[in-house]
Amino acid sequence: MEHKGLDAQGFIEREGSLGAVGPEFRPVVALARSRIGEAYGRRLHSAYLYGSVPRGTARPGRSDLDLLLALHEEPTGTDRGTAGELAQELDAHDPAVDGVGILLFGKERLLSDAERYDLGWFLACLCTPLLGADLAEHLPRYRPDERLARETNGDLAGMLPRWRDQVAEAAGPAEYRTLARRYARHLVRTGLTLVMPRWGGWTSDLDRSAEVFGRYYPERAGQLREAAAVALDPVADPAVLHGYTEDLGPWLAAEYARVLGVKAARG
Structure with a gap:
């Protein structure tokens, strides 16, 4: 099992x-x-x-x-x-x-x-x-349900403008690698929590997160597998960051809102 x-x-x-x-x-x-x-x-x-x-x-x-x-x-x-x-x-x-x-x-x-x-x-x-x-x-015990998924990672859309600014302001390979690792981790975990209520489980393992996500979104599975690899071995490639902020990130944010809704606003 x-x-x-x-x-x-x-x-x-x-x-x-x-x-x-x-x-x-x-x-x-x-x-x-x-x-x-x-x-x-x-x-x-x-x-x-x-x-x-x-x-x-x-x-x-x-x-x-x-x-x-x-x-x-x-x-x-x-x-x-x-x-x-x-x-x-x-x-x-x-x-x-x-x-x-x-x-x-x-x-x-x-x-x-x-x-x-x-x-x-x-x-x-x-x-x-x-x-x-x-x-x-x-604190209470937690189940891998829709409320938890929405409140943990349902704010990706609001993060993307800041990500774009950070990429534009990054000065060199070291900063590109730092951002690549940070964004890749976040995207993989967002992908996992998007499908978490349907899968009925939780994992912090990035490779396994990408694999579970791919069961529900095979058309995007390759992108999340690649992001999991970047999270472990970050690259200094602005094109990778551009893909996160202009393709995978916006798609994940929109799909999250469609399936789970968005995170409640904080006071």
Whole structure:
């Protein structure tokens, strides 16, 4: 029987664990735990890992380290500056990681009704506790239904103008690669959540996401497979980015709106 990332009751299983972190990444994870506590002190409620590192699928020298920090209050400009400096420090410290990303949110936002099926789901199902009390204990269980699909990725149309501006402003191969990886990941995951209610499951594996998507949209399957490959091995090709912003992205956004509707506006 095909595994669909659900428990016996049909809820999405939480991904990742500290025990799954590969030996090459354990030193930088330990450093992150120490430095986050030092940098934010009592302002920090909790910290989490997400992505390939806690799933145990990260590749040394090719994968990035992704962190989410929940603060007791809404982040300030100083908090964001600290996160940027910390990300640079961790990235420079260990060649095992290829980039460090740190998301910052206030705990009230993460637990709010407005974010229950977006950031709340993300934390409860895709984040691995690293420091502090786990906010997932205050969140519900989630099924791979239409509401979750709409509230997680039903805002692609609103992102595309910003993507186009970022591509136009990109200065050279390094920035092209960064954007290619970011956009490709987002498009593959949007493709997966588009079909998630029909498939009845969840996966963060990009290749499998593209394969599942292709069962329902064979005419676009090749594009999503290629995007999954770019997400893992980004390219510095403006033509690839143009294809995301002018073809695959607009089509996905329109199909999402047709099938699932659009994400509720945030206040």
